Amino acid sequence: MTRSHRVMHRLIWPALALIVALGFTLALVKRPPPDPPPAAEQKPAEQRS
């Protein structure tokens, strides 16, 4: 690899790692809560009947 490619490598990977780590963490923390279990969904239907 030429010197400029080595320099590019040394700059790209730490920057990419930082951006992806930040994006991944945000995506993990901010994901919506799981769907309620099916039993809880049936309750209003039972009440309606």
Place this chain on the structure above:
Amino acid sequence: MSVGFRAVQWNRDKLIYDAILIAAVAVFLTAFTLIYWRLHPPKSTADAIDIWIRATGTAAFLMLTVILSIGPLARLSLRFLPLLYNRRHFGVLTFLVAATHAWLMVEWFMELNAVPDLIAEMTNMESYGKFIGFPFKALGLAALLVLFLMAATSHDFWLAFLRPPVWKALHMALYIAYGLVVMHVALGIMQYERTLLIPLMLILGFGIVAGLHVITGSRGLHIERGVALTPEGWIAAGPPLSIPDKAARIVAAPGGERIAVFRDGNEVGAVTNLCAHQNGPLGEGRIIDGCITCPWHGYQYRLADGCAPPPFTERLATYRVRLRDGIIEVDPRPLPPGTPAAIKIA
């Protein structure tokens, strides 16, 4: 090595490499589909397509992870060099698996008569301003376009046409594509699937690839920092016998470019560290059959003058060397490619 262009220069090693590669991908896709099918039996054709979408997506991510690990692993240990030899076929196959993943996704929407939903999702400009809710398929599509560009320009014709420095710079876009793929999964399936396997796969995959690249990137820094020049501006490479026989010591010129100082018995010569093929690190190769042999793809050059043996025509820049006070010294000003410059030592 080649004296002309052919679509693919098949040989026994490449055929074995490709056969193992295709078999491994087929086994993975089959195993993934069978296991998932058993755990979550599909109730419709769309469900079945969904399983294949997951299988091809996982395969493409893992293949990309392996491809990006091969380069730094080969720098850390010569045992991984055979994997590097035919990496371009690995890359083309990864593009094909990723393209199948995208095609199956379109097929899934067609099966549900919901293609307008797909178009609406991709063209809703408002959602591009959100983080959660960002059209993650656009990230996958962008990564797929990069993979297509890499696969389309992987042939040696494009390497020769663009020249190695431009070609290498272009192919670094694969790193960005990998980041896009990680975010495609993180903002896509990871948002509505609660399994731990998906975050674990992303953390391990990206962590290994990024870690390997950061480690190998910092490894060669001492070579560039430790430039020892004589008063006349020559580089001291050390006593002749400190250079391993049929191998090289890499030294850095004042500008930072590297020079490989090889010793073959009592002959010492210096050539650029850049292979004429793909700028591979010649100084990490060995002298085989009397020729400097690039560790990446086996391109060969004579130590005496940096020329590839006939009928090949590649030539390397050489450097003047001399033995002074028991130390091999190298003039960091390159000679025209193919200039004889090696010396015999007592």
